[in-house]
Amino acid sequence: NIVMTQSPKSMSISVGDRVTMNCKASQNVGNNIAWYQQKPGQSPKLLIYYASNRYTGVPDRFTGGGYGTDFTLTINSVQAEDAAFYYCQRIYNSPFTFGSGTKLEIK
Amino acid sequence: QVQLKESGPGLVQPSQTLSLTCTVSGLSLTSNSVSWIRQPPGKGLEWMGVIWSNGGTDYNSAIKSRLSISRDTSKSQVFLKMNSLQTEDTAMYFCARAYPGTPWGQGVMVTVSS
Numbered sequence: 001n002i003v004m005t006q007s008p009k010s011m012s013i014s015v016g017d018r019v020t021m022n023c024k025a026s027q028n029v030g031n032n033i034a035w036y037q038q039k040p041g042q043s044p045k046l047l048i049y050y051a052s053n054r055y056t057g058v059p060d061r062f063t064g065g066g067y068g069t070d071f072t073l074t075i076n077s078v079q080a081e082d083a084a085f086y087y088c089q090r091i092y093n094s095p096f097t098f099g100s101g102t103k104l105e106i107k
Numbered sequence: 108q109v110q111l112k113e114s115g116p117g118l119v120q121p122s123q124t125l126s127l128t129c130t131v132s133g134l135s136l137t138s139n140s141v142s143w144i145r146q147p148p149g150k151g152l153e154w155m156g157v158i159w160s161n162g163g164t165d166y167n168s169a170i171k172s173r174l175s176i177s178r179d180t181s182k183s184q185v186f187l188k189m190n191s192l193q194t195e196d197t198a199m200y201f202c203a204r205a206y207p208g209t210p211w212g213q214g215v216m217v218t219v220s221s
Contacts, residue, residue: 001168034208036152043201044152046209055209087152091208094165096142098152 002026004088006099013078014107021102023071023088032092035064035073038101039084048073049091080106109133111141111202111212118218119192125217129185129202136160136178140205141185143176145198146214153198157205158185192219 003026013019023033031051036044046055048064051071061076075082083106088099115127129141136158143155156166158176166174175188185202197219203211 036208038152043203043211043214045211046207049207055207085151089152089154089208091206094157095167096154096157096205098144098154101151 001095002029002090002097004090004097004099006086006088006102008102009100010103010105012105012107015078015080017078018074018076019078019104020072020074021086021104023066023073023099025069025071025090028068029090029093031067032090033064033066033071034089034091035062036087036089037082037084038087044087047086075104078104078106082106109204109210111204111210113200113202113212113215115200115215115217117216118220119196120221121193121219123192124188124190125192125196127187127200127202127215127217129187129212131183131185134204136180136183136185141178142203142205143185143187144201144203144211145196146201147195147198155187159205194219 005024007022033051035048038044047058052064063074065072085101087101090097110132112130140159142157156176158164164176173190178185199214201214
């Protein structure tokens with residue numbers, strides 16, 4: 001079974017900084033990756049699909065990249081409301097495995 | 108507007124069977140696939156399975172022997188049944204449109220306890 005490994009597990013960033021988090025697939029998944037943001041008490045919200053496509057309404061400070069086994073989610077000029085957990089997920093082909101998540105805290 | 112809403116019992120006894128319903132509005136189940144995902148308290152997301160637009164299913168191999176996903180297209184409902192529940196199955200259970208991964212339902216909290 002495919003394993004999605006996210007790093008780091010957590011990070012603490014100041015408002016206005018740029019942050020990059022990583023997702024590594026145990027096998028080649030092409031561009032079949034999505035990124036989600038989840039805040040406490042809420043359902044996850046789709047940010048990026050097919051590795052680099054920003055979903056409707058997602059601020060352009062969120063950028064996804066990568067192909068094959070290594071993927072990144074970058075947030076330019078982090079805002080206070082970006083404090084959340086971020087998850088990657090393999091999509092298109094099952095199993096639709098999730099990574100274990102990265103917790104983003106704002107200093 | 109596309110919406111999904113989960114419903115089901117909040118409390119299930121150990122060894123019993125969990126039955127959940129995902130009621131969908133604003134989209135056709137014959138054109139859209141729906142996933143079930145769960146999240147134990149304080150932990151990450153676990154994909155459970157999917158029912159494809161053609162009615163076929165795929166499951167997480169870790170729980171495949173206990174899980175069944177079905178649907179009633181006339182009622183726009185997707186069903187999850189999982190047997191032999193244990194305390195570690197305590198979680199928030201979500202349904203979500205599989206492509207493009209949105210929207211998600213609000214989730215339903217299921218506690219496994221005697």
